[in-house]
Amino acid sequence: MTETVLPSPPRVGMVSLGCPKNLVDSERILTKLRADGYAMSPDYAGADVVLVNTCGFLDSAKEESLEAIGEAIAENGRVIVTGCMGDEAAAIRARFPQVLAISGAHQYESVVGAVHEAAPVPPSPFLDLVPERDLKLTPRHYSYLKISEGCNHRCSFCIIPSIRGDLVSRRPDAILREAEKLVAAGTRELLVISQDTSAYGIDIRNEPRLWQGREVRPHMTDLARELGRIAPWVRLHYVYPYPHVDQVVPLMAEGLVLPYLDIPFQHAAPNVLRAMKRPANEAKVLERLRGWRAICPDIAIRSSFVVGFPGETEADFEYLLDWLDEAQLDRVGAFRFEPVAGAPANALPDPVPEEIKEERYARLMERTAAISAAKLQAKIGRTLEVIIDAVDAESGGATGRSQADAPEIDGEVQLRDAGHLSVGDIVAVEVEDADEHDLYGVPVGSAR
Numbered sequence: 001m002t003e004t005v006l007p008s009p010p011r012v013g014m015v016s017l018g019c020p021k022n023l024v025d026s027e028r029i030l031t032k033l034r035a036d037g038y039a040m041s042p043d044y045a046g047a048d049v050v051l052v053n054t055c056g057f058l059d060s061a062k063e064e065s066l067e068a069i070g071e072a073i074a075e076n077g078r079v080i081v082t083g084c085m086g087d088e089a090a091a092i093r094a095r096f097p098q099v100l101a102i103s104g105a106h107q108y109e110s111v112v113g114a115v116h117e118a119a120p121v122p123p124s125p126f127l128d129l130v131p132e133r134d135l136k137l138t139p140r141h142y143s144y145l146k147i148s149e150g151c152n153h154r155c156s157f158c159i160i161p162s163i164r165g166d167l168v169s170r171r172p173d174a175i176l177r178e179a180e181k182l183v184a185a186g187t188r189e190l191l192v193i194s195q196d197t198s199a200y201g202i203d204i205r206n207e208p209r210l211w212q213g214r215e216v217r218p219h220m221t222d223l224a225r226e227l228g229r230i231a232p233w234v235r236l237h238y239v240y241p242y243p244h245v246d247q248v249v250p251l252m253a254e255g256l257v258l259p260y261l262d263i264p265f266q267h268a269a270p271n272v273l274r275a276m277k278r279p280a281n282e283a284k285v286l287e288r289l290r291g292w293r294a295i296c297p298d299i300a301i302r303s304s305f306v307v308g309f310p311g312e313t314e315a316d317f318e319y320l321l322d323w324l325d326e327a328q329l330d331r332v333g334a335f336r337f338e339p340v341a342g343a344p345a346n347a348l349p350d351p352v353p354e355e356i357k358e359e360r361y362a363r364l365m366e367r368t369a370a371i372s373a374a375k376l377q378a379k380i381g382r383t384l385e386v387i388i389d390a391v392d393a394e395s396g397g398a399t400g401r402s403q404a405d406a407p408e409i410d411g412e413v414q415l416r417d418a419g420h421l422s423v424g425d426i427v428a429v430e431v432e433d434a435d436e437h438d439l440y441g442v443p444v445g446s447a448r
């Protein structure tokens with residue numbers, strides 16, 4: 001019997017820029033294209049069409065996006081642009097008139113439609129099969145899980161609400177179903193993302209949905225508890241310190257959710273927070289941090305800060321440094337303020353000169369690195385749970401992350417005598433040494 005030989009499917013290349021949220025969008029687009037019968041190309045040369053998923057958050061990100069479009073055109077020539085910068089189609093067209101199609105963030109239908117037009121799939125019932133699981137750009141053992149789109153806040157330095165709109169939460173049962181599929185496909189760590197995870201569900205009035213015979217509210221606490229039953233590790237990103245976050249911390253103490261909170265404080269000085277129009281005010285935050293640590297002593301707090309925001313005085317900056325001394329955050333990222341076209345903060349008076357921004361940035365990094373180093377030193381001699389990200393069988397070493405380390409943004413744990421481990425293993429590790437950002441240790445047994 002002769003076999004049916006399918007024509008080769010068209011191949012799509014993808015360049016994904018920007019934040020983890022954009023990466024999730026790229027995964028969705030690729031999943032849909034795969035379901036429609038497309039194959040993926042790891043390089044420009046093998047692609048029938050190249051998708052560039054852009055970021056338009058900062059002017060520097062826009063420039064990076066334009067460079068990526070230029071490179072794709074030079075290397076392949078057939079290019080479709082999507083993502084945040086797609087909202088500035090005129091600027092893209094002016095520089096690259098040969099771009100085949102442009103769509104904005106989350107316009108999945110139109111970007112997928114543009115791919116169909118540029119590189120049609122030969123008709124075949126075999127190619128209509130939906131894959132068992134999402135095609136993922138992140139390694140199999142960890143996955144980003146987006147729980148909502150958009151944001152109801154209006155921080156003055158941010159253009160995300162104008163690009164992505166107000167908060168739209170996904171149904172909890174849909175999120176939990178996706179989480180189950182991801183775990184069935186090998187995910188051991190779920191990274192919950194959104195613009196404001198603590199606001200999840202307020203737009204759908206926290207209306208419960210049935211999940212496995214029980215009601216689950218679209219609320220951060222309920223969702224975190226259910227996710228904790230599905231995946232070994234669940235990590236919460238982009239949480240604001242609202243009072244109801246207190247209810248999640250006991251789940252961390254119980255081991256259902258990782259004792260980790262990524263809270264973008266951005267500043268501590270009341271004047272600056274007011275000018276930034278930040279959603280949570282600083283007054284009770286230190287108290288709240290103390291309360292969380294009393295319930296869950298191992299909780300790791302990660303945050304990011306902006307220095308040199310318009311109107312930030314030396315006194316404001318020193319207030320921030322003192323606040324950081326008190327807060328003793330585990331991980332800190334910092335940015336020098338950069339005006340983004342369309343952001344209300346650009347109109348604020350008293351811009352901070354570049355050299356002062358640089359100087360404050362260096363002081364902040366020095367202060368927070370010292371705090372991080374002291375916290376890591378205190379872990380020497382302890383046994384921690386570590387997830388394995390990479391194994392080097394030749395050297396017998398492995399690289400992993402503790403519960404306090406999110407992928408790509410936090411530190412690592414370097415392991416010796418670990419060549420027998422596999423990526424995705426969660427093991428007990430005795431910590432032998434530490435530096436400013438990373439830990440060093442040896443596996444002493446399996447943890448989960």
Ligand code: SF4
Nearest residue numbers: 151153155158160195
């Ligand atoms: S919370 Fe503020 S910074 Fe974050 S997305 Fe919303 S408006 Fe932007």
